[in-house]
Amino acid sequence: MVSEERVVRVASGQGFWGDDLEAPVRQVEGGGIDYLMLDYLAEVTMSIMQKQRARDPEAGFARDFVPLMERIFPRCIDDGVRVVTNAGGVNPEGCADALVEAGRRAGVGGRAKVGLVTGDDLMERLDDLLARGHALANMETGEPLSTVRDRVQSANAYIGAAPIVSALEKGADVIVTGRSTDTALTYAPLIHEFGWAADDWDRIARGVVAGHINECGAQCTGGNCLIDWWTIPDMASVGFPIVEVSADGSFVVTKHDGSGGRVTRASVAEQILYEMGDPTEYITPDVVADFTRIRLEELGGDRVRVDGVTGGPRTDFLKVSIAYASGWKATGTLTYAWPDAAAKARAADRILRERLDRLGLRFDEVRTELVGWDSTHGSLAGEPPADLPEVQLRVGVRAAEREPVERFTREIAPLVLTGPPSVTGFAGGRPRVQEIMAYWPALIRREEVESALEVEVRDV
Amino acid sequence: MTKVQLVHLAHARSGDKGDTANVGVIAYDEAHYELLRRALTPEAVKAHFGPMVRGDVERYELPNLGALNFLLHGALGGGGTMSLMNDAQGKVFSTALLRMEVDVPDEVAEAVRGRGRVPAGWTVERYGDDGGGLS
Structure with a gap:
């Protein structure tokens, strides 16, 4: 039975590929968290990874993730902290292989499961898609992809929560994906924990806002924070965000006690506006969220309550991130x-x-x-x-x-x-x-991608 | 009325989407939101940036956060890895907007004096010292 008092804690450990390597370790060792999300991907990251894979077929994912997991894997298994990451980049299979090896070296063999999500990579399917009339037109210019087809280096659909939720249901302790939407790394565990229906737009939208706040790491806890920046304490050991989410989707943003940085209404508001387009229509694969009714309440002690978010039906399309030389x-x-x-x-x-x-x-x-x-x-x-x-x-x-x-x-x-x-x-x-x-942003009908998604769970 | 630099009235954060920079401007004091809403029209912001923004400026209102969100189209030299700019991802368009001057009532100008800037006499030995803020 799900109690309204129950809270799920999702901690953020990386805001981009190259972020503070110690942050996820501090998040796990600080205790009391249920999930650790690690976001490694930005618009240009996939094309960088594609180039690396062209030189070395075993590359193409966020390599930092593997030695990190070797450090924290035992503690995560002991404490029941499940890890969700898009570290897989353009080679999630290779990432999962390396992760299984790291788990064995870390001594969790026989008591850990790795989840692998594939199917977001459209590179092999591009010509077939174009032949079947999908123009993959540039969302900004309207040009059809055929004008640059021979120079395309990578093409990945931003995928939603469903495959991550499926991997969690199958018992995966660490889930590796390719181009999962950044925010889904936070809200997929919430859908899994609270059993939110796929059309429970308001609650999923709240999860999206929690994900948007989590996805840039310390940028909501004092990092890159303009307001009174010179007064923000102990940035050398800045605490990364933790969202404490209730069953109705409302949540509190906080960080570990004793860590540096600051969580205030202003620090959270700055992050909410980061990379924002139309705030009434924040489009994700699973919901369209409205940020214009968010209420922020400062509770003191580095705690900010976020409430009032609403959402509307998801669109029929997924965004595709294409990179071309x-x-x-x-x-x-x-x-x-x-x-x-x-x-x-x-x-x-x-x-x-x-x-x-x-x-x-x-x-x-x-x-x-x-x-x-x-x-x-x-x-x-x-x-x-x-x-x-x-x-x-x-x-x-x-x-x-x-x-x-x-x-x-x-x-x-x-x-x-x-x-x-x-x-x-x-x-x-x-x-x-x-x-x-x-960068070539495009749209594709979601069923073209979703019918090809695969979820695999392996024993370590 | 007195001219005041926006840096004393609001804080801001910026980011990128392709060749578009976004700047979110948040009033320090929510009572000043309406004043900012009237002063920071898309036309005024476009004029402020001059040749730095080749395309249109769009504005969205978030009264719930005391904030305005601006989209500056054609501001990043093509954006992403195409751009030759030092600030190719528009990270500091935020403070570029805070240079803008707006007309405010004299009492507001007096109340916000010094806000948003490191206090006079501050040294890095005091970095992270809570007493250093004016808020």
Whole structure:
């Protein structure tokens, strides 16, 4: 029987691939949590993983996840903390294999189960989908995918909670997915625990808001928090968020006692607005949530109650995240010192552009910024003062072909001896040429994806 | 009326979706929400950013949070890995908007003086000291 008093605690341990490696360990060792969610994926992460997998068939997932689990696996099993993660990236099978091995090394063999969710990866099915009339048109420009088909590197549907819930029902202790929607890593366990119906829009929407608050880690507990940032205590050991969710979907955001950071109405409000579009229509695979009726109540002691969220029916479509190769770029920097630092940097930029021009190099874009003056606030920074102590010249180029970008990387260092004076800061060597992976958001009818999803549970 | 920089009236956070930056602006004092709603029209915000925002500015209202959400289209040099900008993901468009000046009644200007900025004389030895805030 589900009591209205019962609370499920979902802790956040990673907000992106590259986040604080100690945070998930602290979340588990702090005790009292039921689930640990680890979000590793952003818009560009899948294409980076796809490139890694092209070089090494065993790669293509968030590798940090495996040694992390080797550390925390025994404690998670002992305490009954279940882990839900999209660390699988473009190779969830490989991730699950490595996880099983890590579990055996950690000594949980025979008493742990790993869940694996696959089917979000549409790469192998793209031509079939296009042939059957799915245009996969760009949501922003309306162009059909056929215009860039030969350059597509990865294509993954954002999938919802159902396969994670299924893996939990089958007893999985750690569930690895590919492109699960970030918020689903938090609300899938809630659907499993409370038995919310698939059309219980309001409660699922509340779970989505809990997931949105959890998905960026410490960004709701004091990290990157603008309000009175200089007063936020002990950020060196910042506590990551924990949502304590009731059966009706209302919840409290908090963090472990004794951890650093701060949870207030303002810190939570900042995170609610992060990457927000239309707040009346926050679209996920399982519900469309309305953020304009959220009520935040500060309870004190780093606790904020979140209530009032409503939701409406899910749409007939899932979003597809497609990455395609779209040329090359590089960025070079040099540092100019007082006096007249900005004038020198601009003169160097002029020389550089003249040389690139004389070499006959053509770029789609050449962008010049002065770090220390206008690289963040652009034209709002106005004209730099002549007494600016120093400034870093930052020039970036972009082109469809690699060659002009490669040549550009050889034109930065010469400026040290052939340009304006008082220049330094070239210790890092030549700039690196990077291939651009452009983002192509599209929609697909959900049944095309959902009929192909698979859930497998393996013994460790 | 007195001109006050938005940084004294509100805090903000920004992020990206493709080539669009979003900036959520939250009033420090909910009593000032209506004032911000009137001053921060999409047209005024578009004019503030000038050449930094090539496309339209859309605005959404969240009175429940004392907040406004702005979408700045065409602000990120193509967005994602395409962009050559230092701030390719629009992380600090938040404080760029807080540079904007708005007209407020004199008593409001007086009440919010110094708000949103590190107090004079503050040093990093006091970082994390609760007494350093004005709230």
